């Protein structure tokens with residue numbers, strides 16, 4: 001694992017933006033894997049800025065998001081499609097047909113998972129995948145105990161994940177109980193991975209991810225086995241990782 005320690009959240013976003021910009025400049029037809037959540041918001045803001053300045057273009061870029069809630073349509077402000085549109089897509093020059101998220105409203109959810117997996121394959125797999133880290137070690141919505149060999153699938157959300165994400169909803173009862181997520185095997189198939197982590201709250205989990213046992217109890221620990229993984233974490237997030245605190 002290549003670990004980059006930065007001061008704080010703005011520095012994490014800046015470093016991530018630098019890496020992605022460099023990647024996009026040397027890979028014109030890049031396939032990007034994108035994440036939602038609070039973590040990549042700063043990064044997206046910076047990418048929008050670079051696009052508006054004409055430093056990078058998304059015209060030939062395809063994107064695949066990690067996950068989507070089941071039961072929320074694109075126009076629901078809590079759907080991940082809506083989030084991505086608000087924070088990135090509507091501000092950049094990406095053609096709509098090159099944007100992909102699982103459809104949480106699909107009639108046949110299993111078919112939707114299989115189709116999504118197929119689309120990723122057809123695109124030649126993800127070139128660069130951005131990841132955030134769940135408090136319980138999840139990546140995408142792969143909750144603890146998700147088998148490492150799973151591809152895109154339907155997942156029942158952990159109560160802790162629903163609680164953590166309840167801040168975006170009117171009440172906990174409105175938080176969906178299920179989602180469609182790229183599987184760990186799908187994520188591990190990405191050529192390059194950048195994991196972003198900020199804040200003291202995630203320090204214990206990050207220490208397990210970097211230095212703990214590789215176990216399905218901590219889904220992100222599998223990243224230790226990826227050949228090209230960069231972790232960009234701030235001082236608070238690394239405060240419990242030996243040698244980095």
Ligand SMILES: O=P(O)(O)OC[C@H]1O[C@](O)(CO)[C@@H](O)[C@@H]1O
Pocket residue numbers: 035036037038039040131132133134135139140141161165
């Ligand atoms: O960035 P946040 O809001 O802390 O969320 C961390 C992770 O949790 C999720 O939002 C899912 O709960 C992921 O998409 C994200 O990577």
